[in-house]
Amino acid sequence: MKEYSIREDDLTGEAIAALLRLHLSEMHQWSPVCSVHAMPIERLRAPDVTFYTAWDGDRLAACGALKQLDARHGELKSMRADPAYRGQGAGRAMLDHLLGVARARGYTRVSLETGRPEPFLPARRLYEANGFRECAPFGDYVADDFSICMTREL
Template sequence: MAQSVYRIVPDDLSGDAVTALLRFHLDEMHRWSPPGSVHAMPVERLRQPDVSFYSAWDGDRLAAVGALRQLDERRGELKSMRADPAWRGRGAGQAILRHLLAEARGRGITWLGLETGRTEPFHPAVALYRKHGFTSCEPFGTYVADEFSQCLHMELTA
């Protein structure tokens, strides 16, 4: 299937399509993850000043979302990466990931981390992250080592 060219924009999380995709994302995280291992942020948390949220559009249709959380001056974290199911396999997730990597580099972030699951539903996302240079790391921030979660990171250069 041909990949689309996506228009990626900063998003204030006020649109129905964006909030519906995030609600779907949270519902799946709760379905796929054991209690205490859901680290996806609700819309209210994604609106806080330490998070920059972006949406990727294919024409007037929402294709994917993702966020960059500033941990400190040089470290960031990817949050709420999600492609709409209709855009899976069409490069939407890759487009938003590339945008977030460029945004992080532009801010001078030199370390970028993320937390995700280890089970089968998370394998496509993990493959995308690894394709772009993320490698396994120890839990960071408030994450703890467990059998379900894994943390990945990458060192960024300008």
């Protein structure tokens, strides 16, 4: 598997702004308006969110964030691989990093929300392969036919 350099990011670079614009655009394209839970860049800068980027040399490969829900529970947000890096382990590297951060913080559980339709299938497969299982909605999420909530005990 390819090696990526993962670092905390302040969300000021153009490369990450472009990847997050793509992420939000696709979420709006693939999701009903009421089911777009992707955070805009301003919200990703909030104190309860820590944002990371994965780099292949000087090329941005992926991003992801960990939002603190409470002292023992975190949520994965804005997991996205650049289209040029899909299927090359960038998403897996980011997921592994975020789970490591969650463990270091003392979280006992990490959860996420994603979509059920086909465009979300690669993400769901990645999460399932890494121990995430479907769960009841958490936080502000509500049960519907589009979204799926998943969780993993650490």
